[in-house]
Amino acid sequence: MSDFNESAPAPRQGGIAARAMAARGTSAPDYLSGLNPEQRAAVETTEGPVLVLAGAGTGKTRVLTTRIAHILATGRAYPSQILAVTFTNKAAREMKTRIGMLVGGQVEGMPWLGTFHSIGVKILRRHAELVGLKPNFTILDTDDQIRLIKQLIQAENLDDKRWPARTFATMLDGWKNKGLAPKDIPEGDARAFAGKGRHLYAAYQARLMTLNACDFGDLLMHPIALLKANPDVLAEYHRRFRYILVDEYQDTNVAQYMWLRLLAQQPKSGRDETARPPVLRQAQDEGTMSRPSAAAGASSQIAERSSTELPHPELVEGRGSAASTINICCVGDDDQSIYGWRGAEVDNILRFDKDFPGATVIRLERNYRSTGHILGAASHLIAHNEDRLGKTLFTDRADPEDPKVEVNAGWDSEEEARAIGEAIEDLQRRENHDLNDMAILVRASFQMRSFEDRFVTMGLNYRVIGGPRFYERMEIRDALAYFRCVCQPADDLAFERIVNTPKRGLGDATVRLLHDYARERQIPIIAAAGEMVETEELKPKPRNTLRGVVADFRRWSELLPTMKHTELAEQILDESGYTEMWQNDRSAEAPGRLENLKELIRSMEEYESLPSFLEHVALVMDAEQNADTDAVSIMTLHSAKGLEFQTVFLPGWEEGLFPHQRALDEGGRSGLEEERRLAYVGITRAKRRAKIWFVSNRRIHGLWQSTIPSRFLDELPEAHVEVMEANTSYGGYGASGFGGYGASRWDGGNAFKESSYKTPGWKRAQAAQAGFAETPPRRGGDGWSGGRTREITYDAEPGSRGSGGGNGFAGRMNDGPAPGRGHNQPPKKGFGLYSSARKGGPREIQGELVAKSVADGENRFSKGDRVFHLKFGNGTVASIDGNKLTVDFDKAGQKRVLEGFVEAV
DNA sequence: CCTTGCGTACTTTTT
């Protein structure tokens, strides 16, 4: 609350503004040197709405941070008068550091640099009571949200199987992304969930209010509602924020757009979700901050500012339309909009100049990251999209040594992993290539597995980026729930989460009783528990247990003010039996979980108290990956956005996977275009080398399916692409084999051989694709599941370029069993691989294959054999069922394991 | 109340 009143302090000695000003040179300041003309324009056009279309690798972040430094250095605004929003904490952090580097020292006093959500919280905490919350409201994460919804669905007597809470949560998210309150949702949605859609939404919101809680969507929704309903509050913010900067504008959703429009005080226009009273006021209204009205323009701005407030009279020099005070600068790239499925509206960026009339649009097209081949390939590909503002990346760098973008074919996903693994080792060996500077970017996370398996057997260091984040892990959430109960005795969801964790015999029945009791009396569950242990309503056993739990929480709560928070946290976890629970857990993950808990306590050190820690956790916590060790990164294309690598591997470019079938089915043309943008993002991550792969067989949902090359391959320009005829060290695996064709060049000697779109392998791929393009689209199916592989025929004209990109539907390839193959077996081709794994120390991964490909009756083991298992140790075979063994392990007890996972001793 | 077994689903993910 405080800094509103001190909103225009004189620059502190050594404060950011002061230092920035001191750093300012007489002519062009240091920070401007090294910018190209477009970048410089983007930095210096401070007044009026500006859209910076920043292509991949064109120095977007640099522009953004330099712009802020410039605004500060020229005295246009104080740090506290700049609103700078990003999407992720990571981006916010990076911006903070980089501004700090420009301006020198730490970025103190940029209180309004943060994510949409964190700034939303900040606004909301100040004015919580205006939307019916208390300032100390809790922020629910997805998990809490789902559990709460589930309760509501059950309360409505709906079958939670037919109406899953997950689905509702997704809908909710969609509504909130669009800024729709219960009364605003479309009729169709209102009738969803057995006609209770709207009712459930309203009930959910009501429940949040009684819990004094918000979900993530509310962090945007509430501020919007609040600002709309309270013009005086809105006016405060208008006076405060002299400059607004938005990162990754192409990712904003409707709600974020509304939020920005409100704060940017954009007057009513055609597309107006943010109707608001005209609140352009003169500065004399409030405080010392001055903000000129739209009409007042630049001159009055200077006139009104006393020397003590803003010491630099050249405040508003020239630029920008004097008639506009909307100093909003949005930076983004429509070609990198890949979050449509979670509510991002590319439209926001596409029509920026209509939303903000008179906007300056600046294109950054000079790329500093990649080679000409990579840019050429990416640009040509993305040019197939219709909905774009249009930008062409270029670079001056031209090195004839630069490799073209490679397209490689493989037999199946395992070969793909193997070949990429070898390519990585090759680069490492021949060029001393850092593993840290290589990445494998996949469309879907299931693809990661084959790489992990392969790299484990190869002994190649890798790290998976993405995955469940630290604070989403079960043990972390459990621990946090304990802390929440101690700090916020009204946190029902937290209490419900851990009453019976570790198991203490307080199951569903007891919880339901507690719940009912609490509801009836309108008190928090913990309080209800406290009361109920004094009554006869519970059975003696649960009653005594519960009494113990209640006493524990009382005790911890009392310790809260006096004890050091890290120690208290440890004590809570120990005394509750939670630590012990994992110590006794035999599973492989248990040690890791204990380690995570320690890490959690460690990370608490940085905070003052348990409550202040909890405040930050909800929004800000994530696990930093350690970059100390050299390792290849494996991640999804989505999480690769914003990163760059020397070499990038792009596997899985097959119809149905990439573009993904579901994106096609559900998104139509725009779905396809988003997939194409994803491909563009993938290629442009590479500085020097991009290696694309596709395979002809992939296992999807447990079934092997034949696949055809992605249409995106056809959209790459030949001039920048090299089609590789490949072979691997496994000889028999000619990589160019499509659906049963033998390796055409597997005798071709070492490594890769240059080829082109004219090679037989490529033509076969085309033929296959042409054939499929003719198969009628099948609607309403669930994509890849439920089919069997079908023989691919190659009777189409060789070399005929399939209609490829055009028809919007991938051919399906699931109509009958592939000849010569059981439909549930890995496609066998070549020789020796699987059988060689049977003897002589097969590794676990290959062992799995053995287990599956061995025919019945050929078992290696018989009852009574002594065997060894990596995880479970030694044991005795108790019974055999096909390739599954039941083994009595000496330590771990009886388990069913695949034959391939054990070895004879 | 806790374990076992079956059915179902299965792209992407930040806050």
Added chain:
DNA sequence: GTACGCAAGG
């Protein structure tokens, strides 16, 4: 193929 969640059994 596998993981996860729910429903029935000990």
